[in-house]
Amino acid sequence: MENAMDEVVVTKFTHGLIGPDTGFFAHVRNGGRIRAVTPPGCWGPMITPDFRGGHEVTQPVYVEDAKVGDALAIYIEKINVLSEASSSGTMQTNEAAFTDDPFVAKKCPHCGTPWPQSRVVGIGEGSIRCAHCGAEASPFHFGQGYTVAFDKARQVSMAVDQNHAESYAHDAKHLAALPESSQQYPILLYAAHALTGLPVRVEPCIGNIGTIPSRTLPDSHNAGDFGYFLVGAHHEWHVSEEELDEARTDAHLDCRDVREGAVLIVPVKVDGAGVYMGDAHSIMGRGEIAGHSIDITADITVRVEVIKGLSLLGPLLLPNIEDLPRIARPFSEAERRQFSELGHTLGIIPALDVLPVQFIGTGKDLNVATDNAVKRAARFMNVGDDEILNRATIAGEVQISRLPGVVQLSLQLPRELLEAKGLWNIAYEQYLTS
Template sequence: MITPEIRGGHEVTRPVAVEGAEVGDAIAIRIRSLVVTSAATASGNDKVMEGRFNGDPFCAAVCPGCGTQWPATRIEGIGQTAVRCETCGADAAPFTSTHGYTIAFDDERSVGLTLGRAEAEKMAADAARLMALPDASIQNPILTFAPADLVAVATRLRPFLGQLGTTPGKAMPDSHNAGDFGSFLLNAPPHAYSLTEEELIANKTDGHLDVNTVREGAVLICPVKVPGGGIYLGDMHAFQGDGEIAGHTADVQARPLWKFTLSRD
């Protein structure tokens, strides 16, 4: 959400094909384990930054300085103005936070504790390493923002996948591959991902469920809308209640283990 180069709300994996999967089939995905690898993360209640997107801040970011669409960015310093356009240097994050927290995890990744300002800023200076971003990742780590409005709150971890499913039949932002979030695409000017209601219903696969039951032991039955299915995942959360009502939660990196089963009539 703070990486305008990404054309969706999240950075997701490259889709994996299941041999023999054809359009009309279903793929059962059993989550065997989810192991959190991030040592810390940050979250909060997000704020849309007007003038930094065309219609939809999740999938149509624009640099307010030079007008570049989906601009590449770099990190300069820490804090909510640290995401800068590579071309002109303007503050380019399409989202900031009105109230947020930084949380560190124990070595077993079983509990977390929110931090004060000094500790949050120290972690922000080493954000990519502490969040264990993959080598090929282009996301700007949210730890960089160093929020510290909610201090000394402890919580247990119960990791789950906000995104897990099959590739939709038509190109759409990963975050909008769902019935609820997908409604933002309905006849939506002026970006490239506008869909009719019929197109959304026919092509979505509901890969962006964002429910905390998509965790270890769960089984998802996913429709095949493209040859091979194209299973992908992302938007891993350390914990969440019954809904992502703040618009954002504790995003982390993790190692998943799963099993696929192909099903057809």
């Protein structure tokens, strides 16, 4: 493709939306790399009244040779934490500051201006003010909030006290390391200071990464759980349940295993794929039970490869081997010998040529998300749901990625199937060459 580059460095963000209307930043060749310094995901955009979604992700990149009905392998090569400090916590909403959805349909609680322009006055949870009338205009406050500081090597972090939190609030943009073109207010402005002294590991992951949906959606809602808030909504990004299922690519995974070394395989629903990323976290426990983890500015590099003719209903993940549940890991040499000996005794050849794949499922709750993952796996394997249920119970596992509704379904898949889908070499390199 003309003007396709070996490496694209993305410097623009989409102000809360993602899809065909956001356009392409540049073109990258099939096999090329995409790099970006991504701003924090959730809290900054959430408290900024003119954002149309809950994140601030990169403008999509067009990948040569990627067509609707293909898939795209995204190799996550690097995630470097740039923020010196960050804040997070449980959330409370200011119901007067939005209509249908506090992430999307924001308004000034006093003058009613939708998505009002705003300014910062001082620090704290009342610091974001409507530019039209001066009223406090953020739709989100903390239930309990905390602030962490990172060490210079970005290997550990710790929750700070009130004095440090207030000091950070006065230098929020610098300490958050916001990219120059970022338009969010840094959440450090709120000066949250619970959990003082709590030590927190640093294991960065990417919360929102993949390809654009086939219709423009709020970026935080490109998944079956958050996207469900769009069903029947009264703002302009409303959808039916069927329209959401057809459009979404489930890029908003919030999966702690989407980190350096992992391979994410995603559907292509628009020609050129439209790769984008953002919402990186310094760490996140499975389930993201507080609703939000520690959002960071991150320097991310990924490599992309088109898989022709692989039609997917949703993402597949090949995590690092240490992130796989033990039950689904590749067999050791000792295990292979034991299975072979048992097979010889029984006169049955054991199906040992298998490697693990995780199917991502999303939905309005965990039950729906699990059913979604099962059906995606059944279609991929061309078997009935019952076989997936059995395999996932005795040779696989379901893990919670995010509440209310994102799961990872681990299965061991046979070589002949993976070869037919064009995935055997990718899985082999991921699990059997290190």
